[in-house]
Amino acid sequence: MDIVYDSQFKSIADFVLTRDLPVPEAALRFASTLLIDTLGIAAGAVALDVARIARDFAADFHGTGSPANAATMLFDGRRVSLPGAAWALATQIDNLDGHDGYNPTKGHIGVAVVPALIAFAERHPELTGRQALSALVMSYEVAARAALALHATVSDYHTSGAWNALGVAALGCRLEGMDNETLRQALGIAEYHGPRSQMMREIDNPTMLHDGSGMGAYIGCNAALLAARGFTGAPAITVEAPEVAPIWADLGDRWTVELNYIKPYPICRWAHGALDALRKLMNESGVTADNVAAIRVNTFAESARLYAGMPDTTSKAQYSLNFALATQLLHGRIGPEHITGEGLKDPRVAALVPKITVTEEPRHSARFPAGRWSDIEVTLNEGTVLKSGDMNARGGPEAPMSDAEVREKLHFMAGRVLPPARINALWDMRDALLDPGFKFSSLGALVFPATEAQ
Numbered sequence: 001m002d003i004v005y006d007s008q009f010k011s012i013a014d015f016v017l018t019r020d021l022p023v024p025e026a027a028l029r030f031a032s033t034l035l036i037d038t039l040g041i042a043a044g045a046v047a048l049d050v051a052r053i054a055r056d057f058a059a060d061f062h063g064t065g066s067p068a069n070a071a072t073m074l075f076d077g078r079r080v081s082l083p084g085a086a087w088a089l090a091t092q093i094d095n096l097d098g099h100d101g102y103n104p105t106k107g108h109i110g111v112a113v114v115p116a117l118i119a120f121a122e123r124h125p126e127l128t129g130r131q132a133l134s135a136l137v138m139s140y141e142v143a144a145r146a147a148l149a150l151h152a153t154v155s156d157y158h159t160s161g162a163w164n165a166l167g168v169a170a171l172g173c174r175l176e177g178m179d180n181e182t183l184r185q186a187l188g189i190a191e192y193h194g195p196r197s198q199m200m201r202e203i204d205n206p207t208m209l210h211d212g213s214g215m216g217a218y219i220g221c222n223a224a225l226l227a228a229r230g231f232t233g234a235p236a237i238t239v240e241a242p243e244v245a246p247i248w249a250d251l252g253d254r255w256t257v258e259l260n261y262i263k264p265y266p267i268c269r270w271a272h273g274a275l276d277a278l279r280k281l282m283n284e285s286g287v288t289a290d291n292v293a294a295i296r297v298n299t300f301a302e303s304a305r306l307y308a309g310m311p312d313t314t315s316k317a318q319y320s321l322n323f324a325l326a327t328q329l330l331h332g333r334i335g336p337e338h339i340t341g342e343g344l345k346d347p348r349v350a351a352l353v354p355k356i357t358v359t360e361e362p363r364h365s366a367r368f369p370a371g372r373w374s375d376i377e378v379t380l381n382e383g384t385v386l387k388s389g390d391m392n393a394r395g396g397p398e399a400p401m402s403d404a405e406v407r408e409k410l411h412f413m414a415g416r417v418l419p420p421a422r423i424n425a426l427w428d429m430r431d432a433l434l435d436p437g438f439k440f441s442s443l444g445a446l447v448f449p450a451t452e453a454q
Helices: 007-017 025-044 049-061 082-094 110-121 129-153 161-175 180-193 199-204 213-228 242-248 269-285 314-318 322-331 341-345 347-355 403-414 420-432 440-447
Strands: 070-072 079-081 292-299 356-360 373-380 385-387
Touching: 007 129, 007 161, 007 180, 007 242, 025 082, 025 110, 025 129, 025 403, 025 420, 049 079, 049 082, 049 314, 070 082, 070 110, 079 082, 082 110, 082 213, 110 129, 110 161, 110 213, 110 440, 129 161, 129 242, 129 440, 161 180, 161 213, 180 213, 269 292, 269 322, 269 373, 292 322, 292 347, 314 322, 314 341, 322 347, 322 356, 341 347, 347 356, 403 420, 420 440
Parallel strands: 292 356
Antiparallel strands: 070 079, 292 373, 373 385
16 A cells, blocks of 8 residues: 655655755865865774773674674774664764864764664665765755754754754665665654764763764664664654644755864864963964963853863863863864873963953853854953953854865874875875766775774
């Protein structure tokens, strides 16, 4: 018997499952940039304790009974189950907080959908770079709207894993060639099992759980693969409920992937407005660690709840504000080396942290989540007070990073574990993937072999 779908779901299914989806060239190109940027974060995170735990755990507990159902863990080389590989990589990326995000979602998409793309694509060696990027764009669009629908229909502020699982499920269904009914079940499974974890609990007590995207990737992959075997799920409210129809109405007309930001710092985005304000005063007014007596930060409520002390873990460092500002003030940038190992014990940074005070500013709170605004006042040793003015976090469409800046970021994020030639080759993939006929599997030679820091 034929199944009749309402127009709301059918239009979404058409968008998800159409292999020759007409994606604008600008969206494909930016998706390629986001992909390479995310892979750079994955490389930079390979030596983190949490990344090692995740990969070893996947190897020990996420085996597979068939090579056809296995996937390779990036920058590691070991093969585990497809969902296990996606979980390990997403957990690794999630814990080096330098990956892309989309302001209205209050969270991150690439951290989950890129690992899923890599894992599923191994099953499809015929996939071209443009086909892979088209599927990636689709998953960004689905995940973004699932996030907006979730935020609009529940009171709690949930981690990204709660909704980027639906983007992953859609990606799996697209690449596996599933039909409308299988997609419907997959989205229902992904929403039902998605981790409805409360974001502010993690902000107040930073841990390796981070933004829940490891579980988002895992649940999304499982949802697609389970649905393919006939497992059923409750209809996804965030997709099919009448009240969320307006959120999905512009699917295929408005390409939100191009509105994602690229982070200049591997720190929670909520700190970036203040970091950019400090960067401005350092560049324009000669502010240095040696001439600062005090820094006052005025920011939005969520930012003001970031960790204020000297962190003793990488998780706390990435959800910090005072430490992040002190590190930026001392070093002029923030890299993986500053939020791990000896960077967490630097006495020069520790001496600067108490000089920083943070206050919620209502006008900045009113601008969240559309923007991440802050302003700072720096008092110099001789008494002069310098004011930054209001600053919104850069890296998004209103103040994008240049290609040169994104490439430089790739080098300082991945530079401790990958040789320059391999990093340059990874950057060149950004253009190569757009060439008609170029196989996506060619990327494997750069991302599957282990790094020097395991």
